[in-house]
Each structure stands twice: as structure tokens, then as C-alpha cells.
Amino acid sequence: MGDRRTQTLGIIGLGRMGAGIARRLMRAGHRCVVFDKSDKTVAELAKDGAEGVRSLQELPAALGEKPRAVWVMLPSGHITEDIVAELSRILEAGDIIIDGGNSYYKDDIRRAGMLRPRGIHYVDVGTSGGVWGLERGYCMMIGGEKAAVDHLDPIFNTLAPGISSRWCTTASNTA
Numbered sequence: 519m520g521d522r523r524t525q526t527l528g529i530i531g532l533g534r535m536g537a538g539i540a541r542r543l544m545r546a547g548h549r550c551v552v553f554d555k556s557d558k559t560v561a562e563l564a565k566d567g568a569e570g571v572r573s574l575q576e577l578p579a580a581l582g583e584k585p586r587a588v589w590v591m592l593p594s595g596h597i598t599e600d601i602v603a604e605l606s607r608i609l610e611a612g613d614i615i616i617d618g619g620n621s622y623y624k625d626d627i628r629r630a631g632m633l634r635p636r637g638i639h640y641v642d643v644g645t646s647g648g649v650w651g652l653e654r655g656y657c658m659m660i661g662g663e664k665a666a667v668d669h670l671d672p673i674f675n676t677l678a679p680g681i682s683s684r685w686c687t688t689a690s691n692t693a
Contacts, residue, residue, distance in 0.1 A: 524548050525672050528577050528588035530601055532559045535645065536591035538652035539677060540568055546676040551580045574604055587614040587670060594621040602629055611637025614666050618645040639666035655679030
């Protein structure tokens with residue numbers, strides 16, 4: 519996994535926070551490929567520079583170069599569970615799934631264990647910042663394998679308040 523200043527990120531779930539995350543990343547030069555159940559919301563973000571896809575199955579090809587990273591910004595529960603399960607079928611070894619929706623930590627541990635045999639990395643990123651995060655930045659609690667988290671550093675640094683504000687170490691989410 520390389521360390522690049524700008525990266526490509528898939529984002530699923532374009533509510534207030536998901537859309538804000540995409541816009542903040544794009545303002546810093548990152549490329550965002552977005553998906554939401556609302557075609558209208560995808561079209562609005564496309565006007566701001568995002569590349570929209572009409573289905574999850576289109577996402578891996580649109581993301582391009584591996585490792586591909588996909589940020590799931592959906593409410594915790596069955597919707598996140600279903601999306602992670604679908605991503606586990608369409609992503610490949612080395613790719614990264616990020617859950618930014620504040621899921622219960624035991625669910626994150628279970629998902630990481632489910633993905634590990636396929637070689638897909640899982641990063642749990644409890645995210646707060648609400649609608650103000652676009653301008654002020656997002657506070658994140660990041661857990662996952664060190665290599666995957668390090669690869670995503672340019673994303674996390676862009677989203678965080680201030681410059682290069684990731685100051686704590688990450689722990690594995692594999693209890």
C-alpha cells in the first residue's frame with residue numbers, strides 16, 4: 519500500500535455527513551466515486567466534481583487502481599450490514615472497506631473477521647462533525663490494521679480538523 523497525497527475513495531451514503539465528507543475531500547484534490555440510493559443526490563455531488571455510479575457493482579471498476587477503498591457512511595444496523603456483505607462479494611484482496619457510521623464495536627470486530635479470509639481490510643472510523651464537518655473537519659476514532667490505516671492517512675488528514683491532526687496510534691479491531 520502506497521502513501522500518496524491524494525487518493526481515490528468510494529463513498530456510499532450521501533446524506534449530510536457523507537456528502538460533506540466527499541466535498542471536503544474533493545476540495546483537497548482527492549477523487550471521489552459516489553453511490554446513493556437517490557440518483558438526485560448522486561447527480562448533485564457530480565456537479566461538484568464527484569464521479570457517480572448507478573450501482574454498487576459499478577464501483578470497483580470506477581475506483582480503478584488497487585488497493586481500492588470504499589467509505590460506508592450509513593446508519594448502523596442492517597443497512598450497513600447489507601452493504602458490507604455486498605462489498606465483500608465485489609471487492610478483492612487488498613481492498614479496504616471503511617465504516618464511518620458509528621457501528622457497535624462488536625459488529626466491527628465481527629465484520630473484520632468475516633472479511634479477513636478474503637484479504638479485504640476493514641477499518642472502523644467512528645465519525646462525528648455533523649453538517650459542520652465540511653468546513654471545520656471531522657473527529658474520527660480510527661481502528662484497523664496498521665497498513666490499511668497508514669494507506670488512508672491522506673484521507674484522514676484531509677478530513678480531520680487542522681493539518682495532520684492524527685496524533686494517536688491505532689489499534690487492531692480484532693480483539
